Amino acid sequence: MSSIKDVAELAGVSIATVSRYLSDPESIRRDNREKVARAIQRTDYAPNALAQNFRRGRTGIIMVVLPSVGDPFFTEVMRGIAQVASERHYSILIRETEMNTLSLDEYSDIVLSKQADGIILLASTCPITPMRRRPKASRPAPIILGCENVTPDLGNLFSVRIDNRAAARKATRHLLELGHERIAFISGSAGSELTADRERGYVAAMKRAGKKIADGWIVPGQLTIDGARDATRALLQHPQAPTAIFCANDEMAMGCIHEIKQAGLRVPDDVSVIGFDDTRYAAITDPPLTTIAQPAELIGQRTMLRILDAVDGIDIGSEPEIVPHKLVLRASTGAPAS
Amino acid sequence: MSSIKDVAELAGVSIATVSRYLSDPESIRRDNREKVARAIQRTDYAPNALAQNFRRGRTGIIMVVLPSVGDPFFTEVMRGIAQVASERHYSILIRETEMNTLSLDEYSDIVLSKQADGIILLASTCPITPMRRRPKASRPAPIILGCENVTPDLGNLFSVRIDNRAAARKATRHLLELGHERIAFISGSAGSELTADRERGYVAAMKRAGKKIADGWIVPGQLTIDGARDATRALLQHPQAPTAIFCANDEMAMGCIHEIKQAGLRVPDDVSVIGFDDTRYAAITDPPLTTIAQPAELIGQRTMLRILDAVDGIDIGSEPEIVPHKLVLRASTGAPAS
C-alpha cells in the first residue's frame, strides 16, 4: 500500500500538507489541493485507519453487549444504535453474552486497552460485579445501559429505558380487569435483571387487587421460545392452572401460545396471553398478541447518543432516561371462561 | 493510562522484555517474569490495542455485510460466524446494507485502508459492480460471500452456500406431487441475487412438470413480513388465484400465512404455503411451516474460517463450497381442495 509519504513526494509537497488536505481540503492553497488530489488518485492512496486511530487515540468503535442478536426486540434497538453510529462515523461491535460473560472490570479494561471507545450493555444477565480494580481511575470508562435496569451492583450506570415495573403493572391490571384471577408470569432466567422489575410490577398489581399468587405461577423461561414452551407446559398442568399468562417478552409469548394450542386449548377463550415488547411478529401471531410496546428504536438512538456524549467527556450522570411505553390491545387476551 | 514504558521502569527491565513477556512469558527468565508480572499488576497495565494493531498491521476485525440483522436466518449465520470469531480472537463488525450500499471497490477500500482485515458479504442486494480501480493490486482484498450466489458481476468471489436452485426445485416438486397446479412464488426484491436462483429452481420445476406460470404469479416480496403480506393479498385476488404459495424465506411465509387467514381462508386446506430457511419460528407458526432447512450456523462457521484463511494469505480459490439442505415437512402444505 502507498502511504501518505508517497503521495507527498508525488505531489511535491510535505506530508503535513497532505494530512491537512485529508482533514480539511479548504485549508490549503488551490494549486496544492489539486496536486494532492491528483497524487492521491494516481497512487491509489487510502489513509491507514490503523495509524489514524492510533495517533488520535480512539477506536471509532462502540461495543454493544446483548444476550441475543436474534431477539426481535434487541434487533430494533440495534437498528436505532446503528443509525446514530452511521451518522457519527462510528462502528458497532456486537458481543453476545451467551458465550462469554464478563465482569464490569473486564468491560472497563476493554475501553482502557482501546479496543472500543465505549460500551453499551443491553442486558446484564452476566455476573456483573461492582468495579473494584480502578476506583481512582481519572475518569470512569464510558459504559452505559440500554433498556436494562440498574441493579444495586452496577453502581451508577446511566440507562435509557421504560418504566418496566409500571408497564408490568399495567399489563397485569389489564388481565385483572378482564376478570382473571389466576394469572401466571413467565419471567426471564433467574439472574436476569432485565425482567426482574416486570416481575415486581406483576406481583404488585396482583397484591393490590387482593389476588394470591400460587406457588409455581412465577416460572423462569429464559426469554426464548423453547424456554416459554417448557414453562407453559408446567403451568397448564398446575393444580391451579392459570386462566391468563403474562410473558416477560413477545418471543416467549409466541412459544406460550403455541404450547397452549398444542394442548388442545384456545387463546384467548381458554387461556389469555399477554406479551412484552411489541416486536414485528406480535401483529401476525394467531391470535394477534396483546402486548406492551416499547420504543425500541428510540431507546437505541438515545442510548447511542448518550454513550457518544460520554466518550466525548461529557458527564451524563446516572439518572435514568425514561421513555414511554404503552399497552397494545390485540386479540390474545379476553375474559376468562366462567 | 500506563504504558509499557511505565511497567518496564517499575520492573527495572527494558520495554523489550515486557513486550516479550506479553507475547510469550516463557521466553524470559523467571525472576524477570515475576518482576514484570508484579509491575503489570501494580501499574494496572493493559496493552494498548490500538498501538498493537498499528504495529502488527492488522485490525482483528472482520466486517459482515447483510441486509437485515433481524432476519432469523441471518441471525443463525451470525451465530456461527461469531463462534469462530471468538475462538480466533477476532471481532465482527456488522453493517446493514439497508442504509448504505457500497460497491465492491468501496469494500475493497475498507480492507486496504485497514478498517477491517476482511469482509463477508451475506447478500449482494446492493449494486455491486465489478472491481475496476485496483485490477493490478498485489493481492485481492479478502472478500467472500456467505449463502449468496455468485453473480456474473462479482467476479470470482468464494462462497459457502446451499444449492439454492435444487432446493427450490425440491420445494416446488413437493407441491406438485401433492397435486397443486397453480403455484405462485413470492421472491425477494428485484435486485436480490439471494433469491434469484430459488426463482429459477421454481420456474424449472414448473416447466418440467408442464405447468404454466401465469402472469403475476411471481411477485417480489422484499424478504419481509410486510412485503409478503402485500404480495399475498395480490395473489389471492389474482383471477387465477394459486392453491399453493412458495415463499423465498420463512419470514415471508409467516406474513403470507397470516394474510391468508386474514382473508378468511385456511392453511393448508385452501392454500398451501412453503417457506425457506427453517428458522426457529417455523415450528411454531400455525400451522407449523413446511420449509427448506439450511445449515445456517454451519454456513456461518465455514464462511468465517475461510475468510480467516484468506486473511492469512491462503488462496481459497473461487469454487463455491456447497453445504447440504433438506425439505422439512410440517403442516402448512397439503393437497389442494379439489
Place this chain on the structure above:
DNA sequence: CTGTTAGCGCGTTCAT
C-alpha cells in the same frame, strides 16, 4: 499557508 520535527505505544531487529 507550508515545511520541519517530534512523538503516539508497541514489536523487532541487532548487538551484547
Place this chain on the structure above:
DNA sequence: ATGAACGCGCTAACAG
C-alpha cells in the same frame, strides 16, 4: 536472555 534503537503512518505542535 536482555537492552538500545529504529520505525510503522499519521497528526499536531511550532516556526517560518
